Amino acid sequence: MADPVVPPDVLRALEGDSDAKRAFEKLPLSHEREYLKWVVEAKTADTRTRRIAAMVTRLRTAST
Numbered sequence: 001m002a003d004p005v006v007p008p009d010v011l012r013a014l015e016g017d018s019d020a021k022r023a024f025e026k027l028p029l030s031h032e033r034e035y036l037k038w039v040v041e042a043k044t045a046d047t048r049t050r051r052i053a054a055m056v057t058r059l060r061t062a063s064t
Contacts, residue, residue, distance in 0.1 A: 003029065003032075004029065004032050004033045004036050005036075006036065007036070007039070007040065009048070009052060010036065010039055010052055010055070013052045013053070013055075013056050014056065014059075016056075017056050017059075017060055019059070019060045019063045020055075020056045020057075020059035020060045020063065021059075022063060023059040023060065023062050023063035024059050035055050038051055038055070039051045039052055039055065
């Protein structure tokens with residue numbers, strides 16, 4: 001199975017936080033896919049924004 005495609009808004013958020021980006025890159029592909037699915041399935045832009053912020057926070061916390 002191919003690597004998941006990271007949407008531009010998620011990529012920007014990860015590039016803004018090197019710890020979160022590093023943690024995301026260390027995740028198994030199945031976990032990357034789950035995070036991205038969670039973000040992409042948001043029904044509103046506000047929800048998507050909140051989910052991206054939560055993802056970055058969780059990844060940053062996991063990397064410490």
